[in-house]
Amino acid sequence: MSEENAAHAPVFRVEVRQEDATVRAILYGELDMVGTGALETTLGGVRTGTCVLDMRHLTFLDSAGIHVLMRLDTRSRAEGWDLAITGATGAVARVLALCRVGDRIPITDGSPGTA
């Protein structure tokens, strides 16, 4: 699937890439109650280093999605690894700002050269 198509597909999908000590999880589509299980399972093995949630291709995030971020944040602190969010735009960025997620999980804009 081309990146262009991916951005408009409503179904949730996560693609994981290992970049040295960083796990980059690229989220596609809409993250709601249906997709949160898949995300938590996929990231269940992360124990060290940094996990970056790349939201460039995420089009929707609701309260179930926020809950998954909250659980990942709590787990990362308990287990001693780092969580970060990058590339959120539009409605997704709005929800993150509303819940002040950035106070707790570092959020960057995802431009080249940043996390």
Added chain:
Amino acid sequence: MSVDPALLPSDEDERLEAVLRYNVLDSPPDGAFDRVTALAARHFDVPIAIVTIVDTDRIWFKSRHGLEVDEIGRDPGLRASAILHDDPWIVEQADRDPRTLANPLVAGEFGLRFYAGAPLTTHDGHNLGTLCVIDREPREMSDEDSDTLRDLAAIVMDELELRLAARTVVDREQTLRTFAERTARALQASLLPPELPALAAADLGAFYEPARDAEVAGDFYDVFPVGAEGFALVVGDVSGKGPPAAAVTALVRHTIRTASMTTDDPAAVLRTVNDAMFLGQTEGDLAHYCTVHLTFVTPLAGALVLRSAAAGHPPGLVLRAGSETLQELPAFGPPVGWYKDPSFASTEVTLDAGDVLVLHTDGLTEARQADGSLLGEAGIGDVLRRCQGKSSPAIAEAVQAMLHEPGVDVRDDTAVLVVQAR
């Protein structure tokens, strides 16, 4: 028709109670019992075998092999006699036996000549009825036959006991479930204001719709007085459903009410709510989060001054009189119950005559319309623009009606509060 008292067992009242307890009278045919009567008929080589239950004035057949009748009166019954004994009661030549030769079943058309009945005895010693075998020819019954009949009767009794035990478990589970549901509902009902208070300075409207599944809903709203003339508006959404979520709703709601007695800063109230949730808990312990939108309303010279703070909750929406554009109250903060030292910020805005404030939960904005798009704030804006000049209850009704339009799919609980200055 009444039975001669001399022919009643000494424990007849308790025996009848036992019959009722086993809940077997007039129950449908049952393969397990039919197999025993068929087996008995085959083994003893007789045409008729019956499982009988002796009621007050009739003898009812739970299983009958070789017979078309479902019950007979107790008076002429030989089975009525069989339950007087704890051992099998046997009549090998009924037309010669003084105990039975005058019985209508023997003397009359039926022509009964052989009867052997073993009582069905409960674990506490009551005879509910019999397993009996019947022939129209005299027969002999050995001690071995008698033992076999007794064992088959015990098998029938075991089946009755099993069914009683199973039903008791099911009933108990049902009772517990009903109790749990009623408790949850009572708890949730106590958490909703039964009706909006009538306020001098403000016109309020509201509606609340739980999602379609039957469990206790997670959304809540509240309106209560603050200070001499003011009041508070609360809308919230607890994660999860059922009694544990309802308990969190209670904690949040009551903490807000109490904290609002000593501060007029809604951000401070939310910090207190978060502290209350974490009392004695560490981060990661809490199973439930809660979003909250809190607004203190103070009437001032015909207008309403609003101070709001929000914890991860959709922002309040204002449509000014004569305006086409919906404004958001900029109140941001994390849901309560996530971590221990969150930041909340208060924001202040004034509602003049004709301005409308709508507070809601995400069940409203995340409803899907017929074309697949979300209702969103755009949908709320449409309704508010159409309803400019109407009362708050009328606006609330219009919003609710929009959710019931054909093709609209509401996935979550929905609560809406509408506020205007009077």
